[in-house]
Amino acid sequence: MIKATVKTLAILGASGHGKVIADIAEQLGFCVSFYDDAYPNKKNIEHWPVIGTFSDLLNVPSTNINVAVAIGHNNTREVKIKTLAKNGYMLPVLIHPTAVISKYAQIDLGSVIAANAVINAFAVVGRGCIINTSAIIEHDCRIGDFTHICPGTSLAGGVSVGRASWLGIGSKVKQLIHIGDNTLIGAGSLVVKDISSDVTAYGSPCVKVSENSQAF
Structure with a gap:
């Protein structure tokens, strides 16, 4: 039997908007985890784990992960998205x-x-x-x-x-x-x-x- 591939989504920003993105992602079939620079002081947001910082995320091979940026501040979101795109990460709609x-x-x-x-x-x-x-x-x-x-x-x-x-x-x-x-x-x-x-x-x-x- 061929096992179905599990889609994973890393969400950058353990925020209220991050919760909304996680909810959408799960309805689309993604398995969700969070990255936030408050880690390790912040290790979860509701029931979802926070597993590292932005620097930790950039050390994950880009071929293995989809990323969504849950940062409301427009200019900060721009910087993070451009950095992720430059490093080859998938940024799904x-x-x-x-x-x-x-x-x-x-x-x-x-x-x-x-x-x-x-x-x-x-x-x-x-x-x-x-x-x-x-x-x-x-x-x-x-x-x-x-x-x-x-x-x-x-x-x-x-x-x-x-x-x-x-x-x-x-x-x-x-x-x-x-x-x-x-x-x-x-x-x-x-x-x-x-x-x-x-x-x-x-x-x-x-x-x-x-x-x-x-x-x-």
């Missing part, structure tokens, strides 16, 4: 079974699509993105690398969002709007005009309130 993904959508490596998210026809999601619970990415949207679309956020058709931006929980974006790079849109905002790069903006309607500190 993880899609919750309840998510609805058009066959015409494109999703790049290392991105995570959470429960009940919708990504519609000809939308493009970049590398290392988080499309969180019940987010809606409508047709022809473009989401830049390492951007986080928070739970319940809705993007109408043709919206473009730059790299490493953060759209807060429950925000809504009118069709054909452009949001720049490294920009934070506050929770519950209604975006009806373009928002430039490197700013914090919020409100209904959403307006710039400050230059951002990239602390997201």
Whole structure:
């Protein structure tokens, strides 16, 4: 009898978001373990083991392991993903079974699509993105690398969002709007005009309130 191959997934970051990724991964048939720089002081997260640090992970042969990066801070997630990719690690796209993904959508490596998210026809999601619970990415949207679309956020058709931006929980974006790079849109905002790069903006309607500190 030929034994079925067990898929393994190392999750970098023993965090709340890590728990979400672990849940998705198990539903996709992965066996999960965690790596976190708090090890050995932190040896488990819920029932999952934490078995090493990021340096320990980089000592595991890249041909033997899939890796997901469960780090919410966009720029830190970018650094870790780029390091892992440079070293040949597999960075699968993880899609919750309840998510609805058009066959015409494109999703790049290392991105995570959470429960009940919708990504519609000809939308493009970049590398290392988080499309969180019940987010809606409508047709022809473009989401830049390492951007986080928070739970319940809705993007109408043709919206473009730059790299490493953060759209807060429950925000809504009118069709054909452009949001720049490294920009934070506050929770519950209604975006009806373009928002430039490197700013914090919020409100209904959403307006710039400050230059951002990239602390997201």
